[in-house]
Amino acid sequence: MNPAFSVLVFTTAAGAAQGLVVVLALALLCGVPMAASFVRTCLLVAIVLLAVGLAASFLHLGRPLRAWRAAAMWRTSWLSREVIVLPAFIGLVAFWWGAARDPESAPARLILPLAAIAVAALLWYCTAMIYACLRFIEEWAQPLTVVNFVLLGLSSGSVLASALAALGGEARALALAAPLALVVTLVAWASRTAAWRRNAALRHRSTLQTATGIRSARLAQTSMGMSAGSFNTREFFHRASLAALGRIKGIAIVLAFALPAVLTAAVAAGALGDVACVVAVLVQAPGLIADRWLFFAQAKHPQNLYYQVVS
């Protein structure tokens, strides 16, 4: 697939916002004392990230003014379900932000954090299933797709929570968020590596023979039926070289996983100043975009079998 930048930004920004909200909710439910202003700042950051993601998702549409129609087919379409759950999540976080002015109230202390965790999980599931339900894109049609969307969101969210706690001087919150960020980032790295390994070993069910029904063992396309490109060649081919893919994978590993893990570990151990968590956020963001780019680029659509040779 040819990665669409709008979708990379949307899934990365929204995933981080979901992770941040979940970590904040967990901290509250665990009874970590935090200033009301800090909780509200975190929720505001999440709302801004979600708004950025929502704006990016509109840019993906050819007809953004008709976007309201996309809620119609929730019975069959994971995209439609995501379109319903995303604004619901934004509304929930905004409501919590309002209710958090009174931190001792039951909604702000218990009900809204629990609801936020549930809706964030549902949103991760909807987003991941948009890809995992396409059975013939075999790189995506696997449980690790869902696992990775959740883990990458939690990793970026907890790194972001650590940075906000460091900036806000919330030592107790930082003492929870930084070790959590370290653990989740390492688990996400392992899970992403497992997905890469699986996909590298994948033998696709579709071949040129099944695509055309021509049984000959030696079968080659001599013409795709057009001399220049079409939607089929633009949308489904990323055109990056294998070397470039390798470099982007290296960037993703170092920036999204290795460096944030080292920085949060150093902060948790007290070896570095708390501000290192801010550096971790700045380092991880481009790494996550690179990793999501790989997620799309590595998916080989079976239609590509029909578009091999220009002549």
Add this chain to the structure above:
Amino acid sequence: MIAALKALFGRREAPAAAPPDAPARQLALVIDLNVCVGCHACVTSCKEWNTGGAAGPLFDENAYGANPTGTFFNRVQTYEAGVFPDTETIHFPKSCLHCEDPPCVPVCPTGASYKRKSDGIVLVDYDKCIACKYCAWACPYGAREIDEARQVMTKCTLCVDRLEDAALAPDDRKPACVKACPTGARLFGDVKDPDSEVSRAIRERGGYSLMPEWQTRPANQYLPRRITAVAGAGPGDVAARPDPHASAEGAGDAVIPPGR
């Protein structure tokens, strides 16, 4: 977890039998690979009709330049099978297969993509399409092309606007590509009617589906190429040569297979 939630939320996986709301009629094309000569008349007639018909106008960019691109519902591709000198050139027309279980339809978030109940044609309602391109991702055949100018998803309509046009002569109420094909390589009809020309062709000449592994149950079928001996050919005659693929693969026809 996925399986459980799928069972809960979706009616995704392909049902073994026809779904209860399956259309009684299923219009489709049957492509005869024996006689397609790769002239692209179906491609140009399709573009010509549909850019002016109900599905158009179809986008074109740089049409007379070095790198022309545009929206087409139908393409003719060419493949070479076998090893020289025993090779065969196979021209392969490709358009939407109007699957009986079309994966592009349930994923559409707006309901713009639908399968018509009356005759099984898979269509796009251009007034509802938001051009999210998800249906194109969900089609394993690459049958859908976005119209870059109008920003809606487009695809073969089997020329719905010809089929029901009372102003056309009855013999013209069929897809433009079928009318244009000079060799009669494109058969058109109801594949659910066992006595139709297309059903007979599929039954008697081993019509097959593309990518049967994904259980999309394409309505369009392809007729495999058969090597026919020339009557009275001598042993030195080219046509009397043994099938080039028989030795390599232990099979007769270069093109598969009987049955879907």
